Amino acid sequence: MQFISDNSDLLWSAWLTTLSLAVASGVCALVLGTVLAGMRVSPVPPLRGLATFYVEVFRNTPLTVVFFFLFFGLVYVDLQFPSRFTTAVAALSLYTASFVSEALRSGINAVPPGQAEAARALGLGFGQTLRTVVLPQAFRTVVPPLGNVWIALAKNTSIAAGFAVTDLTAALQRLANLNADQLLAVFAAVVLGYLVITLPSAWLIRVVENRVAIVR
Amino acid sequence: MRMSRSAATLGALGLVLAGCSSEAGQQAEESASNTPSVATDVQFQPGTTMAELHDAGTITVGTKFDQPGFGLLNPQTQTPEGFDVEIAKIVAGELGIAPEDITWTETVSANREPFIQNGQVDIVVATYTINDTRKQVVDFAGPYYIAGQDIMVAKGNPEGIEGPDDLAGKTVCSVEGSTPAQNIRDNYPQANLVTYDVYSKCADDLTNGNVQAVTTDNVILTGLVAGNPEGFELVGNPFTEEPYGIGLAKGDTEFRAFINDALEQSFEDGTWAAAWDRTAGVITGEQAPEPPTVDRY
Numbered sequence: 266m267q268f269i270s271d272n273s274d275l276l277w278s279a280w281l282t283t284l285s286l287a288v289a290s291g292v293c294a295l296v297l298g299t300v301l302a303g304m305r306v307s308p309v310p311p312l313r314g315l316a317t318f319y320v321e322v323f324r325n326t327p328l329t330v331v332f333f334f335l336f337f338g339l340v341y342v343d344l345q346f347p348s349r350f351t352t353a354v355a356a357l358s359l360y361t362a363s364f365v366s367e368a369l370r371s372g373i374n375a376v377p378p379g380q381a382e383a384a385r386a387l388g389l390g391f392g393q394t395l396r397t398v399v400l401p402q403a404f405r406t407v408v409p410p411l412g413n414v415w416i417a418l419a420k421n422t423s424i425a426a427g428f429a430v431t432d433l434t435a436a437l438q439r440l441a442n443l444n445a446d447q448l449l450a451v452f453a454a455v456v457l458g459y460l461v462i463t464l465p466s467a468w469l470i471r472v473v474e475n476r477v478a479i480v481r
Numbered sequence: 482m483r484m485s486r487s488a489a490t491l492g493a494l495g496l497v498l499a500g501c502s503s504e505a506g507q508q509a510e511e512s513a514s515n516t517p518s519v520a521t522d523v524q525f526q527p528g529t530t531m532a533e534l535h536d537a538g539t540i541t542v543g544t545k546f547d548q549p550g551f552g553l554l555n556p557q558t559q560t561p562e563g564f565d566v567e568i569a570k571i572v573a574g575e576l577g578i579a580p581e582d583i584t585w586t587e588t589v590s591a592n593r594e595p596f597i598q599n600g601q602v603d604i605v606v607a608t609y610t611i612n613d614t615r616k617q618v619v620d621f622a623g624p625y626y627i628a629g630q631d632i633m634v635a636k637g638n639p640e641g642i643e644g645p646d647d648l649a650g651k652t653v654c655s656v657e658g659s660t661p662a663q664n665i666r667d668n669y670p671q672a673n674l675v676t677y678d679v680y681s682k683c684a685d686d687l688t689n690g691n692v693q694a695v696t697t698d699n700v701i702l703t704g705l706v707a708g709n710p711e712g713f714e715l716v717g718n719p720f721t722e723e724p725y726g727i728g729l730a731k732g733d734t735e736f737r738a739f740i741n742d743a744l745e746q747s748f749e750d751g752t753w754a755a756a757w758d759r760t761a762g763v764i765t766g767e768q769a770p771e772p773p774t775v776d777r778y
Contacts (some may be wrong), residue, residue: 293582337682340689340690340691341689378725427679427682428677428678428682429675438657439657439662439709440658441591442658442660443614443663446614448594
């Protein structure tokens, strides 16, 4: 316990970094993923093709490779993010958006076709139908898979430790080497840090799922 | 047609493989010609670690597999090569164990202590800096080499960095969890420290200008400079002392004394310098330094 309190500053700031990485990337990925899902069901073929291309590229590329490209590849085309933290958020968001998009697309496909037909009969355009009729119902059915994506994202933030972001995993590397005699305490503290994020998330996902479930 | 083409491919592949294996065989022969001598007629007090290892005829050594010049895995022979590896062979030789009977285990910075404590390795020779925290859980023989923290900069040293004090306000790169990174944090807080998980990423960032310097033990930096002499140069002004020791189980005083004897003998009879010349010395291009003084604490 003495050890934990000695390093509380580092552990606390590392935990905050992990949390803000996850939350910032989660929000960006949700927005981008929703746009992509809309593009994939749109009546415009180039939009569908573009979104399919994006999803297949990022879903099938290892996250570490995405990180590597954003950190060390972009400079060769003269592009640069303002900080290493934003680069990490960008990598996590771009990658996770493809999974959000696929989860959401399955939800859109689960909305009975009669809903969209009825909306069109009322004179709503594609965008209006998607925003006001289809997506609200789609989101309700994909709470569990989106929850999976979120928890995976929270743990994927650890890749940033290898790219100059001092998150919980980076703190683990630092403390493990400095405190050879306290390895178990270091591990326990870091695992606890992740659990504090993921376990309440799992609980919250269940609550939301039950509340918004469509009773058919 | 299809069949014959794939048959031709297979044949070509076979040729390539044959080429590889004969090359590997040659290398193995070359390295065998200058390995340390193996003691043949040795007696140890029964019950000691030395007697156990001698009777078993094998020793498990933890070393790094990714450190050019010290411990780097040769993918063809599947055995590590480097100065640490040669030191381990000297110790094994004194126990009457031939180099080919040594079992090599990869150890990284974070698992060296647990591997010794759990008995997964008998000794660790892995650019292992002796310090007091580590001495609480393991014992150290040696040191067998004194490294020092140094700075690597872009070729021509455009920022004019001559020492750690010049790092103030500059961005300097190291590896998370390493002793040099902590030293910068503790003693040069005005430097803007960036930490990756491996030094190759630091080198990438130095190349593209995101960082102005890379800092760690000079021997590691020398390996990086050797990999890209057109892009990097070493400042060459070590500002710490990192004594590399051989880690072993805590409390095994007899074994520690035995390894220290073996090291001192290799310092005197020149096998230590010869080991340096054919491993790390090839990379640094410098003569073997004066051997350090063994610390029998």
